Amino acid sequence: MIFPEDFLHYVWKFRLFERTDLKTNDGEDLEVFSVGFHNSDSGPDFQNARIKVGDTVWAGNVEVHLSSSDWKKHGHNSDDAYNNVILHVVYRDDVPLVLPDGRRIPTLELQNRIPDDLYIKYHQLVFGNQTIIPCEANIGTIDSLTMHTWLTRVLVERLEKKSAAVINALNLNRGDWEETFYQFLAANFGFKTNALPFELLAKSLPQTILAKHKNSSMQIEALIFGQAGFLVGEPQDEYPLKLKKEYEFLSKKYGLQAIESHLWKFMRLRPPNFPTIRLAQFAALIVHSNHLFSKVLDNKEVKGLRDLFTDIHVNPYWETHYRFDVESAPSAKNLGSSSIDILLLNTLALFLFSYGKHNQLQHYINRSLQLLENLPNENNNIVADFVNLGVKINTAFESQALLELKNNYCNNKKCLQCSVGNKILKLV
Known part of the structure; x- marks a missing residue:
């Protein structure tokens, strides 16, 4: 058999070995009351286990290795953290082990106790010739309760990782949630293709400056298009000429330096997605909304959150333009x-989660998950692959979780840490 030590951890953790007539390699009767708690940090692999060797009940830690000789290879013989190991679980017992105090560690050898069909299923998952994910032949048969429970956990893992970037930005912004939300919202207005220039724009144009000009849509638009670098040269139309005049005054007043216009990408974008249109929409949202993040926190209904972005009317100039000075239908x-x-x-979902996590307010985390449950699923290649494999996907909650599952678990073949993989392996 060929497998990593993680597989042996899995076998011990879920007691997937033949348990009748258990004996240590010294011939003493062995009874396992508790395998212990799997330890992902340094130290013995399982903590707080309870076993009975002969007539003595022991409580302590369990160490798992492929071979008994790995104990010394891993340096445990000189590490005091391993002095309270009560059982050594190995696939192959090749050398006896004795602690510095002279105590011989009881050893359980699993070489002839692992079911062949369990190993075959594991080998097919991890070393098979699958083209999409390791469990592509089985994932469509997993019951809905197992799938939903696991996807919920995976989604939370995804949000926790993404929220780390939010908290880092929050610290840079000295705890200002409104400014941090404004910067992330701007980046997402770029819709991947223009996320970077939108982010640079927001960081170069603090929300506090925009707040001073809320009553003038022309000044807000001038600040945004000017900082974006689109008001250089000599515009022909009256609207960009007015914007340029306003921006020249405001940029001097606030000491602003525009970002480079070449950062914006137009290629392979449909005209409605041109950065000029996204900037016009962003400017209209700024004019329309005061303290937007506070409104996000206050709106408990998904419809209320959606309404924050509906009926946002751009300057009439853009109804007949996609670029400055170029008229369109x-x-x-x-x-x-x-x-x-x-x-x-x-x-919004990310910030509700991040705010709740940072402030230990569970109801905001719940609202984040509820929002994702009320949004339609994304359409991309990964989602399409899961649909073709028989996985039912209807909401962004599910599609976001499956993106994390594919990228963090399936691609790395972490089947032993996955509830879907566990379910498949246990059906032996």
Whole structure:
């Protein structure tokens, strides 16, 4: 048999070995009351186990190795943290072990106690020729309760990792949630292609400056388009000429330095997604909304959150333009429902979770998960693959969790740490 030590951990943790007539390699009767708690930090592999060797009941730690000789190879013989090990669980017992105090460690050898079909299933998962995920032949048969419970945990893991970036930015912004939310919202207005220039724009144009000009949509638009680097040269139309004049005054007043306009990408984008249109929509949102993050915290209904981004009307100039000085056929330029869904998913859900986690307020975490449950699932290659494998996906809650599952578990073949993998392996 070929397998890593993690597989042996899994076998011990879930007692997936033949348990009748257990004996140590010294021939003493062995009874396992508790395998202990799996330890992911340094020290013995399982803590607080309870066993009975002969007539004596022991409580302590259990160490798991492929071979008994790994004890010395791993340096445990000189580490006091391993002095309270009460049982050494190994696949192959090749050398006896004695602690510095002279006590010989009881050893359980599992070489002939692991079911063949368990090993075969494990080997097929980890070393098979699957093209999408290790369990692609079985995942569609997993019961809904197991799947939902596991996806909930995986989704929380995803949000916890992403919230670390939020808290880091919050610290840089000296605890200002409104400013931090404004920066992340701006980046997400870039919808991946233009996320970086939008983020740079927001960081170069603090919300406190915009707040001073809330009563003038022209000044807000001038600040945003000017900082974006789109008001250079000599505009032809009256609207950009006015914006440029306003920006020249405001940039001197606040000592602003525009970002480079070449950072913005137009190639391979549909005109409604041009950065100029996204900037116009962002400017309209700034004009329309005061203390936006506070409103997010106050709105307990998904409809209320969605309403924050609906009926945001851009300057009429953009109804007949996609770029400055280039006229086009008339069309509405408001944020579409799919764009709003993306903002709710990537910004609002993340910030509700981050705020709740940072302040230990569970109801905001619950609201974050509820929001994702009320948003439609994303459409991408990973989601499509899971659908083709028989996984039911209807909400962003599920699609976000499956993205994390694929990238963090499936791609790394961490089947032993996955509830889906566990379910498959236990069906032996």
